[in-house]
Amino acid sequence: MVDADQTFVIVGGGLAGAKAAETLRAEGFTGRVILICDERDHPYERPPLSKGYLSGKEERDSVFVHEPAWYARHDIELHLGQTVVAVDRATRTVHYGDDGTRVRYDKLLLATGAEPRRLDIPGTGLAGVHHLRRLAHAERLKGVLAALGRDNGHLVIAGAGWIGLEVAAAAREYGAEVTVVESAPTPLHGVLGPELGAVFTELHRAHGVRFRFGVSLTEIVGQDGVVLAARTDDGEEHPAHDVLAAIGAAPRVSLAQAAGLEIAAPADGGGVAVDERLRTSDPDIFAAGDVASFPRARRGDRLRVEHWANALNGGPAAARAMLGKEVTYDRVPYFFSDQYDLGLEYSGWAPPGTYDEVVIRGDAGKREFIAFWRKDGRVLAGMNVNVWDVTEPVQRLIRAGTRVDAEALSDPRVPLESLVP
Secondary structure, eight states: OOGGGOEEEEEOOSHHHHHHHHHHHHTTOOSEEEEEOSSSSOOBOSHHHHTHHHHTSSOGGGGBSSOTHHHHHTTEEEETTOOEEEEETTTTEEEETTTTEEEEOSEEEEOOOEEEOOOOSTTTTSTTEEOOSSHHHHHHHHHHHHHHHHHTOEEEEEOOSHHHHHHHHHHHHHTOEEEEEESSSSTTHHHHHHHHHHHHHHHHHHTTOEEEETOOEEEEEEETTEEEEEEETTSOEEEOSEEEEOSOEEEOOHHHHHTTOOBOOGGGTSSEEOOTTSBOSSTTEEEOGGGEEEEETTTTEEEEOOSHHHHHHHHHHHHHHHTTOOOOOOOOOEEEEEETTEEEEEEEOOOTTSOSEEEEEEETTTTEEEEEEEETTEEEEEEEESOOSOHHHHHHHHHHOOBOOHHHHHOTTSOGGGGOO
């Protein structure tokens, strides 16, 4: 069968899906490419939603992966505001839309992403309770933060992960009062551990953010549909005009699960299980982006990554695999964050319990340093804070998996490149 007779369907209109469609055309695929999105906005990137766009530093149009006319120009059949309700593997058809439209596929890519976890407490139905995942959420929250800043209002954020901290920074820049409630002992505890979590505690406190560690929200108090306060399990009540739930995200696997595809174990991120070619347990169905749990050959385990670079690189990799090209997807995880005057890049993966020590190169007090997480002398992850152009050597150290002398690793006079065998 020639390309022109084939139909490739992509479910999910985020960065992974849009870049997969782009790659199919760039690689010369001449068949039908159908991209189905459950949002009415054209495919967009998510980092600006909690960074530049939310803070008012970037325009709305800057978030889109391609200009709207690009899809027709490249003969991409784009279906916006359409939800895929079923995948029938026996007939290789996708069912979507209110009228049950069906389309047959030769290859299918699931790029369904993740969805915010919800607070399971009284008061979450109040109008002032927010989540941040979609462009529509960011548009609403941007207006809320501006109003809070103008009126000296209070924002309570449940969760001190990346989204929670980035929104806290944006809210303080608007002038809002901010309280962050976090059950762990430090911000970002599950990602960076206590050593580096303390850096972000100091950063945000210096900008006026109040933290409540070791507690959780138990109720959002309101009257006439309006948020008045947020209560925590230590008995305290915190003033609040708005509340943001930033307690993580869950992979959107219901479509894959209903189709009988293998789902990874919770310990592996719980996404759709794929092989090194991003192929699911069905050889004609692939998965990429936030929803995919992929194997790591160097570690012998699986990982599901909810960051921009995974979507940016995973979508094209899946597209090439759909075309029958040789693909091995085993990239070092990467993400970035901007908070106030602090910018960082993180490569690798070393949550608490997986590393022996953290080695610092530079001055953590001045927030100009590189942190390395090591186990048995090997670098598992690295994070550069206000230090730039070092991502490549940091990732090479991680990939090499060889022992690195801690003294040399911590010495800024020793070039990182010299430590890679």
